[in-house]
Amino acid sequence: MSRAERTQLPGGGEPVNADGQYSLDPLDLAHASTVERAAEALRQALFAGELTPGTPLREVALADSLGVGRSTVREAMALLTAEGLVTRIPNRGVVVTAHDSDQVKDVMHARLVLEAAGVRAWSEASTVDRQRVRAAFDTYAQLIDDGAPVRAVSEAHLHFHISLVALTASSRLVAVAQSLAAEIRLALAHVDRVRGDVLEQLGSHRRLLGLLESGDGDATITELRAHLSAGESSLLQALDQQA
Template sequence: MTAPSSSPRGRFATLSVEHASTVSRVAAELRRAVFEGELESGTPLREIALAESLGVSRPTVREALSVLVAEGLATREPHRGVAVATPRAESVRDVCRARWVLEGAGVQAWAGADDVRRQRVRDTLEAYTSAVRGGRASYEELNERHLSFHVSLVELTGSPRLVQMAEALMDELKLALAQVDRIRRNAHDEAESHEGLVTLLEAGRIDGPGGASEFLRQHIADAEVEVIDALGLE
């Protein structure tokens, strides 16, 4: 039986924290550039150029790009490589239809939800509105907190599968919403709208004219139109 190597190199030969950290840093920088509008929709993400610009290897860039593709921020096509994702009007419409089904179910579940799930809605709302009014949050952070609030509505159903579906939908929508936030600069209006929805929930006004369900339906419908119009999608 061969004795384990006692040398530091042999003992830790399988560890790759430094490489993984580099991939994460490259992915974070690319993600930031996408959310801040430095890399617009459709921009080709060339491995060689990015590696030279960032001072890293092509394999590192390749792995980082795979992270962005998995997050829905970039697309990979055969013979064309990777590019920043481009939202499509029909996809936006379909995502919004699906959002209404999932988030609408969450609103209907408010009365029967436990205190933990209700508090989660309040906490995500506070995190979002605080970031908006603080004035220092990046578009990426605002986007993340905004979408976390909407996922928290689905969490009211108590269904992990519905929550997973909601998270997947938000991945599809987050780039488009970030672009609209940059163009319209209306995050304060969005924050007030979300507060209005939670006020209705807290008051138990769920159904009927002026209730939370109708409020949410109109909010999602308005978001659909806003995204398509602001980005000039067809």
């Protein structure tokens, strides 16, 4: 293709030809799928507490364990680094993220901002998104009634909170909320929390949902702030006991 046949994209991007076609290499979808599967396997190991905070993640050992190449593991860990689940430390490599009190407070503050935005969007939210909040709560409550494992209850609990953010109808805000939830899952995986207050937690969520469905945004945000503050205190206490 001659220089005359190329057109530069705004901002200095990749050139296109006269027909408006990009001169990009085809995607290797099979490779991308393998990277994501490797990343998901590592996520589940992290959330299950199989890899503890500060544990070095060695490419060779992980590649052998997962049955993939080192480059796949490297790319998978890059995804987890972006999610805050692992941390790259100079001269040490990649390790499982160890959350400290400041990080926990920051995550919980960010959650409050996002979820409060969802609460404020309730009156303008679609019927489908409102119904999803109710459905998420019902699933959470049913798991508690069934005596489901703590991890399953925790997943449903976080899904309920993400459904609040989804009321904003912003996929980007939901993506941020999902990333924050992943960090909370990681922190929860490494503390001994036998939730004896599970019914109290259920009651708090029921009050929160009731206020939300009543349309009282201010009261809902007040309840949300108290709920997240209590969760933060509980998590910080548990982390301190593990230190």
